[in-house]
Amino acid sequence: MAAPRRLTYGQAISEATVQCMEADPSIFVAGIGVDDFKGIFGTTLEAHRRFGDARVFDIPNGENAMTGIAIGAAAVGKRPLIVHPRNDFMFLCMDQLANLAAKWRYMFANGTGVPIVLRGIVGRGWGQGATHSQSLQAMFAHFPGLHVGLPATPADAKGLLVSALRGTAPVVLLENRALYEHEGEVPEGLEAVPFGKGAVTRPGKDITIVGVSLMAYEALRAAQLLAEQGVDAEVVDLRSVRPLDEEIILRSLRKTGRLVVADTSWALCGVSAEVAAVAAEKGFASLKAPVRRVTPPDSPAPVSKPLEDAFHPNPLTIARACLDVLKAGGASAKGVADVQATFAGPY
């Protein structure tokens, strides 16, 4: 048994890409800048070095067409992996993605599918502003036919990409830039993390915090703060939002009776709303208190640092919401540093 091996989130994505491409010659990587010297924050450098321009190539601008091109290649047996350095550009993919890829298997019903994989990176923080720091999981998750994953750990970043590149559904993977340098244990082999399966990343008995993407990480830090206050929080990392692991939410709710949901995106019609709806519709009898959501406020993301700091949920706001639900007092700010405080940019 090899000793546990640690990789960063970015390294884990790179490794999954290379190993999957070795195993499956039908996989190719395309996107703006995937073959340049930066290689999408390093995630496509090794694949390009190993497999060359034939399988890792730059493309013209034109996100809508590129999504369609991926679909057309997948329709005849390719497995395209398309990378978007900022997921905000994926609004331009939505016709092809929502109107065609998501519906292909159902509306043609001829036994074919188009298993394209789109990676989109969320640029949250360091003044990325209104059009470079959104996190679009709610929009993607709306459409039947897609799988939508948001890895919060290096192991899940690798495992969900492995699942995506082996599966039959079109996939959107949203990666948060703020997680890229995080290290964690990552299996050396091709171990798939299935879509639709969350993980309990911290067991607890007093309250459940459901988080997604960066908020799954921030929820763990919130749980540490709460522990200092004598509160034992359970943390659930959804890992994917379509399919949504309803059972892991309900199981935790049955255990704790209290639910806080933290999301990187807005509350209205968002993933946090969906989780709250699951609790209301299927877990009402377990609820000892109203559900609380911790999300960005109802505005676009700002640039100026004090505004940005106030915009994004953080461990303190999550912990405070938990204490509100528990009808306890306020949490101390001790030890809470924004996850980005040490980062000097540029992204």
Place this chain on the structure above:
Amino acid sequence: MTSDLRRRLLQDMIRIRRTEETLADLYPSQEMRTPTHFSIGQEAVAVGVCAALERGDAIYSGHRCHAHYLAKGGDLDAMVAELYGKETGCARGRGGSVHLSDPAAGVLASSAILGQTMAVAVGTALAFAMDRLPRVAVCFFGDGTVEEGIFHEALNFAVVKKVPVLFVCENNGYSTHTRLDVRQPAGVTIQARAAAYGMPSQAVDGNDVFAVYEAAAAAVAGCRRGAGPAFLECATYRWREHVGPLWDHDKGYRTKAEVDAWVARCPIQAATRRLIADGACTQADVDAMTGGSQAEVDRAVAAAKAAPFPAVEDLTLGTY
């Protein structure tokens, strides 16, 4: 062109016309409950282009897809059953008239969203090129699609990456009820705009099936030998309403004189006259083609009517 090939082109057009006129006659009975865009009057483009293709080549279409599907060899029974919403339909009653496909025949997809399949055809051509297969992908679309951003994205990518795709624009002069001259610049043709991207581009009489075939065959040969994409603009005309089975020259957006002039230029009548004049076939041959096609579509309609609807418990089946 051999006489056999020329007769086949006529036969294929007659088969599509008999199919669509039969369906148009039956449409008001409310048994086909799906928005249907008939290709009546435009058959020569589909038939001329598809005759230049091999079975392993791929085609994509838009909302007006019946003629393309049939010309490429899509299963007639499955198409008719799809319009009737039956489990035996090519999309098992999930797709309808605008989402026809038959992968075994190389009809990979049709879509109701303008321009969507242009990029998809480019992707299929890219895959063919990556695998060094001597295959071509074709996308059929209308003049309305030229106004979409994806038209330009798809042409740009195809030229830059030199993929074997043939773009076929069926210019019927209208986007729904809006004339071309209020939608696009008058001084530069669609064909010229495509040529400006740096690919071979040709305008052809879309009601002359032999001319379409000759142009498509030359373009496809270029694609197949690795010369990159090509573009055909085919001038043609839709006889019936944009969607549905009726004539609509009384609705004010076009004149009866305009419709009559194009009906007088019927691609099937024109091809028939030429083949008879050349001695390549007789009126009796044409009557036999017509009768045979009518019998075939009548059988397809009867089979579709007799077929079962999809089971309601299978409503969500196939989403993943």
